Amino acid sequence: MRKKCTSCAVNREINCFGVDSGSPDGCVCQCKLCRAHYAMFSRCQDKSTHVIKRIKVCVEWQDRMTFIRWAESHGWQPGLHLDRIDNSGDYSPENCRFVTCCDNIRNGDRAKLAREQVILIRLLFASKHVSRTYLANLFKVSIAQINNVISKRSWSNV
Numbered sequence: 001m002r003k004k005c006t007s008c009a010v011n012r013e014i015n016c017f018g019v020d021s022g023s024p025d026g027c028v029c030q031c032k033l034c035r036a037h038y039a040m041f042s043r044c045q046d047k048s049t050h051v052i053k054r055i056k057v058c059v060e061w062q063d064r065m066t067f068i069r070w071a072e073s074h075g076w077q078p079g080l081h082l083d084r085i086d087n088s089g090d091y092s093p094e095n096c097r098f099v100t101c102c103d104n105i106r107n108g109d110r111a112k113l114a115r116e117q118v119i120l121i122r123l124l125f126a127s128k129h130v131s132r133t134y135l136a137n138l139f140k141v142s143i144a145q146i147n148n149v150i151s152k153r154s155w156s157n158v
Contacts, residue, residue, distance in 0.1 A: 033068045036082050037061075040091050055084075058092035074098065102157075112141050118155045125150050 044055055061067040070093055071082075080098040082091075089095040113121075117139055124130045125146075132150070136143045148154040 032078060033071050033076065034064065036071070037064050037067050040067075040082060044091070053088055055088070056090045058090055060093065061091060071098070112145065113139065113149070113155070115155075115158055118149050118158045121146065121149050 040057055040061070044057055061070070074093075074097070076098050079100075081101055081104040083097055083099045083104045084091060085095050085097060121135055121139065124135060125132070130138075132143050132146045136146045139146070145154070
């Protein structure tokens with residue numbers, strides 16, 4: 001639904017997130033970029049690993065419209081996620097980009113395999129000199145994950 005976003009006042013596709021008695025129509029309707037801006041601050045303030053790592057939002061992006069203008073000029077499209085290139089770095093124009101959900105997960109601290117490791121697993125397995133069990137032990141992942149990598153059920157774009 002196209003409607004004026006109650007946060008940035010731009011006419012966009014919006015989502016409704018509940019009732020706000022301070023809003024003219026009683027609705028908290030925000031576009032995806034306003035939600036991304038809000039979520040970025042929330043991650044830095046709640047009890048997540050962002051707080052433990054002391055990750056902050058840069059001064060420039062304290063202003064929502066500055067962040068939105070940056071996002072629109074740096075490839076944001078619906079469905080893309082804001083990703084920090086260096087996971088220990090702050091949210092800033094120099095350290096952020098927009099990526100698919102899969103790429104965002106792979107860049108996370110909890111990702112078990114990197115792209116280079118996936119390529120190596122496939123090369124080693126193709127050589128027929130190593131077993132799936134050996135690869136699982138070598139890369140400290142489950143045999144099921146090795147099977148998914150080899151069959152391209154995961155990391156299909158590598």
